[in-house]
Every structure is written in C-alpha cells, then in structure tokens.
Amino acid sequence: MTQTAIIVGAGLGGLAAARALEAAGWQVRVLEAGPEVRTFGAGITLTANGLAALDELGVGDAVRDAAVRQLPEGVFTDQGSPLQQGFRTDSSALHAIHRGTLLELLRGDREVETGMRVVSATDASAGGRASVTIEHGAADPDSSDARSERERRRDRARGTKVGRRIHRLLEPGDEPIDRKAEARATKAQVRALRDGRFETIEADLVVGADGIDSAVRRALWPKARTDYSGATTWFGVVQAEADSPSGTRQYLGRRAEFGMEPIDGGRVYWWGMARAPMGGRADDEVAAALRQFDDWAPEVRDHIAATPLAGIARRDLWSLATRLRSFHRPGVVLVGDAAHAMLPTLGQGGSMAFEDAATLGVLLEDHGFERALEEYDRARVDRTQRLQRLAQRVARSTTRTRSPLLVGARNGALNLMPALATEIAVDWVLAWRSPRHTE
Numbered sequence: 001m002t003q004t005a006i007i008v009g010a011g012l013g014g015l016a017a018a019r020a021l022e023a024a025g026w027q028v029r030v031l032e033a034g035p036e037v038r039t040f041g042a043g044i045t046l047t048a049n050g051l052a053a054l055d056e057l058g059v060g061d062a063v064r065d066a067a068v069r070q071l072p073e074g075v076f077t078d079q080g081s082p083l084q085q086g087f088r089t090d091s092s093a094l095h096a097i098h099r100g101t102l103l104e105l106l107r108g109d110r111e112v113e114t115g116m117r118v119v120s121a122t123d124a125s126a127g128g129r130a131s132v133t134i135e136h137g138a139a140d141p142d143s144s145d146a147r148s149e150r151e152r153r154r155d156r157a158r159g160t161k162v163g164r165r166i167h168r169l170l171e172p173g174d175e176p177i178d179r180k181a182e183a184r185a186t187k188a189q190v191r192a193l194r195d196g197r198f199e200t201i202e203a204d205l206v207v208g209a210d211g212i213d214s215a216v217r218r219a220l221w222p223k224a225r226t227d228y229s230g231a232t233t234w235f236g237v238v239q240a241e242a243d244s245p246s247g248t249r250q251y252l253g254r255r256a257e258f259g260m261e262p263i264d265g266g267r268v269y270w271w272g273m274a275r276a277p278m279g280g281r282a283d284d285e286v287a288a289a290l291r292q293f294d295d296w297a298p299e300v301r302d303h304i305a306a307t308p309l310a311g312i313a314r315r316d317l318w319s320l321a322t323r324l325r326s327f328h329r330p331g332v333v334l335v336g337d338a339a340h341a342m343l344p345t346l347g348q349g350g351s352m353a354f355e356d357a358a359t360l361g362v363l364l365e366d367h368g369f370e371r372a373l374e375e376y377d378r379a380r381v382d383r384t385q386r387l388q389r390l391a392q393r394v395a396r397s398t399t400r401t402r403s404p405l406l407v408g409a410r411n412g413a414l415n416l417m418p419a420l421a422t423e424i425a426v427d428w429v430l431a432w433r434s435p436r437h438t439e
C-alpha cells in the first residue's frame with residue numbers, strides 16, 4: 001500500500017522534501033500556512049553541496065541553467081579595499097538565483113494546499129499514526145499581527161515559562177474539551193475549537209518543514225528555544241548597474257557586513273547585516289539602510305539607493321539555540337530550519353535543507369521506515385550542528401566585532417590568509433554526496 005506523508009510548509013525545505021518523497025514512491029500532501037507559495041523577495045547563493053542535493057532531487061540542471069554561475073570576487077573593507085581574494089577553483093563556484101525562481105523550479109506543477117496553518121502535531125508513540133492539526137482561516141504568518149505574536153511568544157520564552165500551549169489542547173482524543181486544557185487555552189482558541197475551525201489529519205509520516213518558528217517542533221520538542229542574534233538584515237534586488245559586481249562581493253565593517261552578487265534576470269541581490277535591537281522597523285527602510293551604511297564604499301550606497309521601497313525587506317536574524325539530539329520522533333521528522341535554523345553568515349541554510357530532503361528521500365527508498373529515520377539522524381544531526389556552530393563563530397567576527405582593534409585584527413588575518421586556505425577549511429561542507437553514492 002502507498003505510504004502517505006504530510007509536509008508542513010512549502011518553503012525551500014518543504015518543496016524539496018515533497019520532491020524527494022514522491023520520488024521514493026510516497027503519496028504527499030503539502031500544507032502551507034500562507035495564502036500562496038512565496039518567499040521573501042531576495043536572492044540566494046547555492047554552493048556545490050546544495051547543487052549536488054538538487055541533482056538528487058532531479059532539479060539541479062534546471063537551477064544551474066536559471067542561476068548566475070560566478071566565482072566570488074572576494075572580501076573587502078567597508079571602504080572597498082581588498083582583504084581577501086575570492087576562491088578560484090571550480091568547486092567554489094557559486095550559483096546565485098532569485099528565491100522566487102528557485103521556488104518555482106522546486107515546486108514544478110505540484111499541488112500545494114495554501115491557507116493551511118498547522119498549529120499542532122502529534123507523533124505515533126501512542127500507537128496509531130502521526131497527525132497534524134490545522135487551523136482554517138488562520139492569520140497569514142507574514143502579517144504584522146502574526147509577526148508580533150511570534151515576537152511576544154519569544155519574549156515569554158525568554159522568561160522560560162510558556163503558558164497556554166495550544167498543542168496540548170488540540171491533541172486528538174481531547175474531545176470533549178478537557179477542563180484542564182481549556183483553562184490553559186485562550187478564549188479565542190477555545191472558541192475556534194468549538195466552531196470547528198480546526199481539523200486533524202493523519203499520515204504515515206509528518207515532515208516538519210515549517211521553518212525557524214516550526215509549529216511541529218514546538219509541539220514535539222517543546223523545550224527547544226530560538227535566539228535573537230542581535231543583528232538585523234536588509235536585503236534588496238535591483239537591476240545591475242555599471243558598478244555592480246560580476247561575482248559575490250562581501251564588505252566587512254565595524255559590527256556590520258554588506259554583500260552583493262548578480263542573480264538571474266540581469267539583477268543584483270544585495271544584503272546588509274548590522275547590529276540592531278530586535279523588532280526595529282522604519283517606514284522607509286531604504287533610508288534606514290542608507291543611514292546604516294552611510295560611510296561605506298560608494299557602490300554599497302549606490303545599490304541601496306537604487307532599490308525601490310517595494311523592493312527592500314528587513315529581517316531580524318534568529319537561530320535555533322537548542323541543539324536537538326534527534327530530528328525525528330515516531331512518524332515525524334524535521335527538515336531545514338525547523339531542525340537546525342542557523343545564522344546566514346555561511347549562506348548554507350538553504351543548501352542544508354536540500355541535503356536533508358535528498359537524504360531523507362534516498363533513505364526512505366532504501367530502508368524500512370524506522371531504520372530510515374535513524375539513518376537520517378546519523379547523516380544529518382552532526383553535520384548541520386557543526387555548521388550552526390561555525391555560522392555563530394563567523395557572526396562573532398562580523399556583526400559582533402565592535403572594537404576597531406578587533407576589526408583591524410580580523411582584517412589583518414583575512415589579508416594574510418590565502419584564499420586557498422579558507423577554501424580547504426570549507427571543503428568538508430562543499431563535498432557532500434548523496435547517501436546513494438556513499439554506501
């Protein structure tokens with residue numbers, strides 16, 4: 001009999017997992033909380049390992065064709081003086097692409113059920129099958145209401161006690177509403193339950209691909225905690241100008257970093273990270289970013305200034321502070337940021353999500369279900385957590401470097417370190433191979 005999977009989230013990890021499981025012969029439903037499949041309007045850089053995973057998922061060549069292949073130009077000071085030459089070998093070639101283009105390629109003509117916000121999940125430990133509970137007509141997770149609710153929740157989590165856990169209220173078998181659970185729930189949640197706005201769906205496997213704020217993780221790994229990095233990022237996409245780079249450029253300053261690279265459609269994707277209190281927002285984010293990078297190299301300011309207001313976005317940077325010992329529970333598995341959200345300082349979060357999905361697919365093809373999930377942990381937990389730690393360390397030398405002395409020391413070290421040495425240091429990341437080829 002065909003096995004069934006529910007994939008929670010239609011981001012990079014969820015759509016990749018849908019491909020992988022379908023290729024392994026599973027019947028898949030993809031549930032997405034947002035009103036459509038979408039992503040924040042920016043580019044993404046893919047390294048050799050991410051592309052190898054996309055090959056396993058059957059979409060590598062289509063992504064290579066659409067993306068801009070480039071050798072990084074290197075690292076510069078905030079004033080534009082060279083600090084380190086870019087990597088030169090073929091394995092260091094990067095492919096940069098607009099996130100919208102990448103999502104479309106991953107999705108293909110796959111059906112995604114939108115407006116389906118999962119609020120809870122149960123595993124199969126009590127017998128039966130794993131399940132998720134969906135709230136119909138829930139707020140769009142990208143709306144400002146939903147964002148401020150997430151920020152409130154994180155604030156509460158800092159004080160360690162998270163009261164009113166809706167996942168307890170919503171476990172199947174909770175009917176009629178149990179009094180204790182009702183006491184823990186908010187009035188609105190109880191009303192919603194009585195109105196039949198919630199629906200529970202079962203499957204042989206639930207894949208939590210619902211990002212850093214994962215509802216699946218919250219339900220089944222309730223102690224896991226996310227951390228604010230202390231930095232925010234602006235990013236934008238503009239048409240390429242005369243002073244645009246031909247390969248990825250990174251500029252390092254005091255407690256800030258800027259980068260830009262060409263992407264598909266003759267466009268340039270830029271990002272600027274800087275220390276900032278959590279939750280800061282400006283009416284005019286272009287002006288706010290220009291203030292932050294005011295005295296940086298002219299090309300940095302030019303690219304920010306050329307960005308239309310509708311083309312700039314801003315995100316505070318969070319990561320998963322708790323290292324999960326396992327990425328699965330009976331009948332439930334996490335992929336992508338839900339399992340190991342890391343700071344974007346290495347540009348590896350997306351590639352890790354592709355590796356997760358490709359690995360899961362191959363293991364489900366080759367092994368029985370339980371063994372596949374055990375093997376998945378063996379293949380994924382150490383590797384992704386090593387990268388999480390490395391991304392934190394890199395953040396310390398960029399957005400957390402405040403003293404001019406430390407900035408000087410960091411820049412000096414980069415100047416002395418030949419590009420090849422850095423390249424060898426990241427070789428273990430780039431050299432990923434599908435488990436199909438490593439047995």
Ligand SMILES: Cc1cc2nc3c(=O)[nH]c(=O)nc-3n(C[C@H](O)[C@H](O)[C@H](O)COP(=O)(O)OP(=O)(O)OC[C@H]3O[C@@H](n4cnc5c(N)ncnc54)[C@H](O)[C@@H]3O)c2cc1C
Nearest residue numbers: 009011012013033045118210211336337344347349350351
């Ligand atoms: C500024 C920045 C730059 C980055 N640059 C790079 C880079 O260059 N290269 C790289 O490889 N990585 C990069 N990353 C990391 C990369 O973007 C993430 O690791 C990747 O998007 C994770 O994919 P995901 O599918 O796990 O999560 P997400 O992309 O967050 O997708 C989660 C999906 O689940 C949906 N969802 C959420 N909650 C629910 C729910 N309760 N029910 C149903 N659906 C839900 C969301 O709407 C979303 O569609 C960057 C990240 C940031 C923040």
